[in-house]
Amino acid sequence: MxxxxxxxxxxxxxxxxxxLAHAEAAAASGAIVQMTDVDGERGEKEANRLRTAGLDATFHHLDVSDAQEWTTVVTDVIDRHGRIDGLVNNAGISLGGTVLDTTPEIWNAVIGVNQVGVWLGMATVAPHMVDARSGAIVNIASTLGKFASEVSFAYQATKGAVRMMSKSAALALGRHGIRVNTILPGLVDTDFIAKQKAAGAIDQSVGRIPIGRIGEPAEISEAVLFLLSDGASYISGAELVVDGGLIAGSTGSLKSKVDPK
Ligand SMILES: NC(=O)c1ccc[n+]([C@@H]2O[C@H](COP(=O)([O-])OP(=O)(O)OC[C@H]3O[C@@H](n4cnc5c(N)ncnc54)[C@H](O)[C@@H]3O)[C@@H](O)[C@H]2O)c1
Structure with missing residues (x-):
């Protein structure tokens, strides 16, 4: 790679x-990494840890749903480095609820981070990439942006939107030397799924994953790094599913293992 x-x-x-795994992997691959998060304490601590390990990592507080904060952070990075070569729109939240019990508060919060955040990220960073006539953007969606489940109605709305936002951006930005791609992770072992894990729901899902286990964050990082790199120079508007095979077949009712022939 x-x-x-x-x-x-x-x-x-x-x-x-x-x-964090993407930041660590990119820094280990020689990148000058700009780590951002709404959780400033944790982000500072992790950036310090990476610097202590000899990696080039700087932390900036950034709530992705806040346009003003995006401008402040991006201006700061451009002032210091003169360019942003790669953007990974990874921040995301999930608040549960079916179509019947998703409140306006849940809807607005999830859309604000997962969808508005991705739009603001591309809208704020891409003009600098246009000036440089090069750049790579990786947006993190989810297999739940492609196949539905009853719950997390708002979350799925945003992840479906991220897929189309990425494709539209790829069309608009390609002529400026910018590639835009989407990654669809399946189940990944982070705090994000802690509640389902505690409720035993993950163990049930593992049976549906051909590779037979949930993914590690570093396994998603491999895909992110590839799409950021020159190795992906002719890939844009693409979707890379990284899910251990979960959505290769039917995710719904066709659970029979009997060969219909
Ligand atoms: N873990 C999974 O199984 C899974 C599966 C598919 C997709 N995803 C997606 O992968 C991405 C990363 O998720 P994760 O598993 O690392 O979750 P995580 O909860 O461990 O980490 C999410 C990070 O986003 C930050 N964040 C939350 N709101 C923010 C905001 N407003 N502004 C900036 N940062 C904010 C949190 O502080 C946290 O550091 C998300 O977009 C998520 O939807 C996760």
């Missing part, structure tokens, strides 16, 4: 979980 040596990469939600 191509390295990310000296590439300036901005990652949202990098204080823990997958975003």
């Amino acid at each position: 191509s390295s990310l040596t000296d590439r300036v990469i901005l990652i949202t939600g990098a204080g823990r979980g997958q975003g």
Whole structure:
């Protein structure tokens, strides 16, 4: 895989979980990593840990749903480094509820982070990539943006939206030398699924994953790094599913193992 040596990469939600794994992997690959998160204490602590390990990582407080904060952070990075080569829109939240019990508060909160946040990220960073005539954007959706479940109605709305936002952006930005791609993780072992884990729901789902286990954050990082790198120079508007095979077949009612022939 191509390295990310000296590439300036901005990652949202990098204080823990997958975003932190992406930050660590990108920095280990030579990138100048700009870690951002709404959780400032945790983000600072993790960026310090990476710097102590000899990696190039800087933390910025950023609530992705706040346009003003995006402008402040991006201006700061441009002032310091003159460019942003890669953007990973990773921050996300999930608040449950079916179509019947999703409140306006839940809806607005989830849309604000997962959908508005991705839009603001692309809208704030892409003009600088246009000036540089190069850049790579990776947006994190979910297998739940492609196949539905009854619960997490608002979450699925945002993840479906991220897929189409990425494709539309890929069409608009390609001529400026910018690639935009989407990753659809399946179940990944982070705090994000802690509640389901505690309720035993993950153990039930594992039986439906062909590889037979949930994923590790670092396994998603491999895909993120590839799409950021020159190794993916002819890939744009694409969706990369990283789910251990979960959605390769039917996720719904066709559970029979009897061969219909
Ligand atoms: N874990 C999974 O099984 C799974 C599966 C599919 C997709 N995803 C997606 O992967 C991404 C990363 O999730 P994760 O598993 O690392 O979850 P996580 O909960 O461990 O981490 C999410 C991070 O986002 C940050 N964040 C939350 N709101 C924010 C905001 N307003 N502004 C900036 N940062 C904010 C949190 O502080 C946290 O550091 C999310 O977009 C999520 O929807 C996760």
